[in-house]
Amino acid sequence: MSRSLAERWYELVLLTYPKHYRAEYGADIMxxxxxxxxxxxxxxxxxxxxxxxxxxxxxxxxxxxVPWWADGVHLGVTVIAVANLTYALMDRAGPAWIAxxxxxxxxxxxxWARVSLPLAVAVAVSTGRVMMFGGDVTAWGSGxxxxxxxxxxxxxxxxxxxxxxxxxxxxxxxxxxxxxWFWPAIPVAAVLVSYVLxxxxxxxxxxxxxxxEAGFLLVAVWATAVARSPRWITAAAxxxxxxxxTAAVYTQSGALDRAYHVLLAALLLSVxxxxxxxxxxxxxxxxxxxxxx
Amino acid sequence: MIKDSSVMSEPAYFVLAALLDGPLHxxxxxxxxxxxxxxxxxxxxxxLYGALNRMSGSQLVAVDxxxxxxxxxxxxxxxTEEGHRVLSEEAARMEQAARVVTHRAAPWAGTAQA
Numbered sequence: 001m002s003r004s005l006a007e008r009w010y011e012l013v014l015l016t017y018p019k020h021y022r023a024e025y026g027a028d029i030m031x032x033x034x035x036x037x038x039x040x041x042x043x044x045x046x047x048x049x050x051x052x053x054x055x056x057x058x059x060x061x062x063x064x065x066v067p068w069w070a071d072g073v074h075l076g077v078t079v080i081a082v083a084n085l086t087y088a089l090m091d092r093a094g095p096a097w098i099a100x101x102x103x104x105x106x107x108x109x110x111x112w113a114r115v116s117l118p119l120a121v122a123v124a125v126s127t128g129r130v131m132m133f134g135g136d137v138t139a140w141g142s143g144x145x146x147x148x149x150x151x152x153x154x155x156x157x158x159x160x161x162x163x164x165x166x167x168x169x170x171x172x173x174x175x176x177x178x179x180x181w182f183w184p185a186i187p188v189a190a191v192l193v194s195y196v197l198x199x200x201x202x203x204x205x206x207x208x209x210x211x212x213e214a215g216f217l218l219v220a221v222w223a224t225a226v227a228r229s230p231r232w233i234t235a236a237a238x239x240x241x242x243x244x245x246t247a248a249v250y251t252q253s254g255a256l257d258r259a260y261h262v263l264l265a266a267l268l269l270s271v272x273x274x275x276x277x278x279x280x281x282x283x284x285x286x287x288x289x290x291x292x293x
Numbered sequence: 294m295i296k297d298s299s300v301m302s303e304p305a306y307f308v309l310a311a312l313l314d315g316p317l318h319x320x321x322x323x324x325x326x327x328x329x330x331x332x333x334x335x336x337x338x339x340x341l342y343g344a345l346n347r348m349s350g351s352q353l354v355a356v357d358x359x360x361x362x363x364x365x366x367x368x369x370x371x372x373t374e375e376g377h378r379v380l381s382e383e384a385a386r387m388e389q390a391a392r393v394v395t396h397r398a399a400p401w402a403g404t405a406q407a
Contacts, residue, residue, distance in 0.1 A: 021346070024346075025342050025345075025346065027365060027366045028318075028319055028342070028366060028367070028368045029319070029338055029339070029342050030365065031318070031319065031320070031362070031365040031366065031367050032318070032319035032320040032323070032338045032341070032342075033338050034365070035319075035320035036320055036323070036324075044337055045337050045338055045339065048337035048338070048339040048340050049337075049338070049339035051339070052339040052340065052342070052343045053339070055343070056343070056346075
């Protein structure tokens with residue numbers, strides 16, 4: 001018998017749960033979902049499954065042996081490395097730069113701090129070469145070395161990347177979590193949007209980028225509220241604050257630009273507020289108010 | 294809003310109460326909780342299993358047995374002794390809390406009728 005649309009959909013949604021949780025409860029959850037089901041999936045069940053799945057992952061992260069600050073810095077530098085590769089692909093940078101950016105992202109995803117450190121430093125030094133060593137941007141061969149920025153503000157993310165990688169490489173005990181293979185989907189999606197559906201840095205990309213950022217920050221709000229851990233605040237701040245500093249230094253002219261920066265600031269504040277307003281401190285015997293969902 | 298982390302939520306209470314008459318599987322708990330609460334508590338499946346996971350961790354419920362129905366595994370959950378104790382304490386707490394109001398509400402209702 002072929003599986004129904006609802007069954008396929010719920011199986012997809014269950015991927016939001018950690019693997020061990022799916023192994024323990026996945027089949028049982030599917031049984032309960034399909035016992036009372038109709039042909040089409042329920043929006044309410046879908047939303048609750050996603051919230052519970054993300055919450056379960058968040059609680060698992062908070063209970064991990066890696067301290068919150070190291071995990072937060074690790075997530076922050078991983079996000080910056082993903083953004084760096086995304087822009088390298090969108091700018092059609094040279095193959096050497098794309099290769100270094102890709103390997104940097106992959107080593108950070110795998111939690112190989114000592115391997116990623118020289119790559120992160122190379123990326124930071126390369127992007128800041130004109131500011132550090134002077135000379136003309138064009139004289140440095142951007143095909144090999146990637147983009148070069150001629151102001152310190154634009155270099156803040158790369159400084160954070162190198163500093164974060166250094167902190168992770170020297171900390172004891174070593175050991176970081178492995179990140180999801182979902183992250184490489186972002187640069188791939190950016191290429192798809194930029195070169196298949198729209199032009200580079202077109203309106204569609206602006207919407208997709210803002211949507212992704214807002215989506216990730218909302219997940220961070222929920223994760224912080226559920227697990228009561230500051231790790232997501234650290235990562236969110238590492239990504240959002242440089243954007244906000246840039247906006248403050250180079251005043252945005254358009255209303256949409258201003259709205260975008262206000263939205264990011266509001267979401268970063270929400271992630272921070274969630275640490276104090278969340279529900280994670282409640283006893284296990286007393287789950288959050290279920291009927292309100 | 295006053296938050297009291299020592300108070301069990303109503304849905305959690307009805308999940309435990311649903312298991313008083315014997316082991317039930319997930320969908321059975323959802324139906325029973327709805328019946329017992331006169332339709333107020335409509336548990337989403339994800340919520341129920343999140344609660345069951347936490348309650349298993351706190352040893353309030355345990356897996357009783359597993360069956361296969363139409364090719365799907367179906368797990369039955371039962372209340373543990375600790376679950377009975379916590380549920381009884383919560384029922385007693387709510388009864389005491391209700392008495393605070395009902396003892397005063399009775400004469401007030403009489404006056405209103407007069």
